Amino acid sequence: MNTQHVILGILHNQPSSGYEIKQYFEQYFSFFFDASFGTIYPTLAKMEKSGLLTKESVKQEGKPDKNVYSLTPEGAAQFHAYLMSPLEAEVFRSDFLMRLYFGELADEDTVTGWISSQLKRKEMLYAELQRQMEEFGERISPAQRLCLQVGLVQYEATIQLLKEQLVRPE
Amino acid sequence: MNTQHVILGILHNQPSSGYEIKQYFEQYFSFFFDASFGTIYPTLAKMEKSGLLTKESVKQEGKPDKNVYSLTPEGAAQFHAYLMSPLEAEVFRSDFLMRLYFGELADEDTVTGWISSQLKRKEMLYAELQRQMEEFGERISPAQRLCLQVGLVQYEATIQLLKEQLVRPE
DNA sequence: TCAGGCATGTAAGGAGTTACATGATTTA
DNA sequence: TAAATCATGTAACTCCTTACATGCCTGA
Structure with a gap:
């Protein structure tokens, strides 16, 4: 693609x-x-x-x-x-996860900063998808709705996890 | 990155x-x-x-x-x-979601085929992350554990949604 | 009058892939 | 002896980004 x-x-x-x-x-x-x-x-x-x-x-x-x-x-x-044609694999490259992986090499505040800015981004993207679902949800095709839902459930899961992490870091 | x-x-x-x-x-x-x-x-x-x-x-x-x-x-x-340096945005490019978006232009079996092969892939990746969590979970740093958890919750959410979709497509 | 949106394009360069090329050693 | 694993590299190419360049029109 x-x-x-x-x-x-x-x-x-x-x-x-x-x-x-x-x-x-x-x-x-x-x-x-x-x-x-x-x-x-x-x-x-x-x-x-x-x-x-x-x-x-x-x-x-x-x-x-x-x-x-x-x-x-x-x-x-x-x-x-x-x-x-055959379905291609998704491409996912995350600077955030890479930094987490090497997180021991940075101080705690830096790691917390990454988590909270990543959380903020995901929340904005999530809000935008929700807006789209409300605006177009009735009019679009089932496959298009699924497309939006995939985004929504992924963001939801990530947001929840990152929030927990900020409340009680460990 | x-x-x-x-x-x-x-x-x-x-x-x-x-x-x-x-x-x-x-x-x-x-x-x-x-x-x-x-x-x-x-x-x-x-x-x-x-x-x-x-x-x-x-x-x-x-x-x-x-x-x-x-x-x-x-x-x-x-x-x-x-x-x-400032955290960079994630790169995500999905052939699967693109096809879903244009799914009306393909027949129903083709769309179902995409969903089930995407599901199969995610299940394999999920199993691999679970294996890693079991094998290394105790030994790795909290940030590395979070890294794995982000992958796990995203895959979980997606797998569940795709499964529902195959059971009662709509 | 100036910022911002509308509209199209080019040039240089960055980052990566695939395929090719080579060759050693080990295991079945 | 053939396949698999270990190991390093190059060349051609694809795809994409950023920055630059241009110019119109509208509204504050």
């Missing part, structure tokens, strides 16, 4: 510009994927060149023009091929 | 060869970090060149020679500088 696959998926739902694709990432699945403009724009250009997308310039009122991309039949086929 | 920092941490505990460092990754924190030989060996060479490590060739009985690396004072200083 790479940026190209995600772009295919988004454009399968509706034609969009690079800017809109980035907003989509941030709104709907920032918790398990992200990509910068420095990836998105070159990827779109490459995909158009290889025939997966078509570009159309669209004029807007009170805003700059935008390039709206749509899937070609080849683009749609490529996306379905991705969905049929 | 990158491979260099992790190598510094491991060598802080004990001098090791590249091969041993890789084994260490796999045994103790494969669930939140990994790196291939193609990263480890060039990184070790670079670190030696820049004065963070010293290399010593060690002969072994019934095995090829190995290059054992040790931290220099500059290496130790660099590691402590890393521990004092």
Whole structure:
């Protein structure tokens, strides 16, 4: 799974510009994927060149023009091929856990600082997912709901554990 | 946090060869970090060149020679500088969640297949963490124990949710 | 008039993977 | 003698990020 696959998926739902694709990432699945403009724009250009997308310039009122991309039949086929390909392993890399692992080498206050800032982050992400579940929970597909739930239960479990740890460290 | 920092941490505990460092990754924190030989060996060479490590060739009985690396004072200083630097955000990229998100575009059996293979993976990782907790739980530091616990509670929560989903999909 | 949002792009570089290449020793 | 484990390394490539560059429009 790479940026190209995600772009295919988004454009399968509706034609969009690079800017809109980035907003989509941030709104709907920032918790398990992200990509910068420095990836998105070159990827779109490459995909158009290889025939997966078509570009159309669209004029807007009170805003700059935008390039709206749509899937070609080849683009749609490529996306379905991705969905049929073997599931890839998740990538998880945690600076927080690495520091905990080597925590003996730092003083206690430093370790507590890591735990409380990690807790704060998780709480913010959790609140954002809850907001999304309240806002979209009724309208989205069962699979999309499960997607949100996976995030929610993971954050819940982590938040609870980290809170306990701060109350009675040991 | 990158491979260099992790190598510094491991060598802080004990001098090791590249091969041993890789084994260490796999045994103790494969669930939140990994790196291939193609990263480890060039990184070790670079670190030696820049004065963070010293290399010593060690002969072994019934095995090829190995290059054992040790931290220099500059290496130790660099590691402590890393521990004092701001905590970085976790990186999480999930092919599984991405597919769920676009799940309407695949048929129901395919989605069920993703869920059950994801469940199987998580169960294996969970079993491995449990084994580690039983084997090392008494001997490791509180911070290292917390590290394992974070993995355990996240996997537990996810496994439970995915199981429910397979029993009564909706 | 200036900050902020909208919009697109490029260039340089960092970090990592996979595949290849080599070769010793041990065990079945 | 073949497979598995131990051990080190390189080369090509992929993918991505950051920083830079540009410019329009809106609202305070």
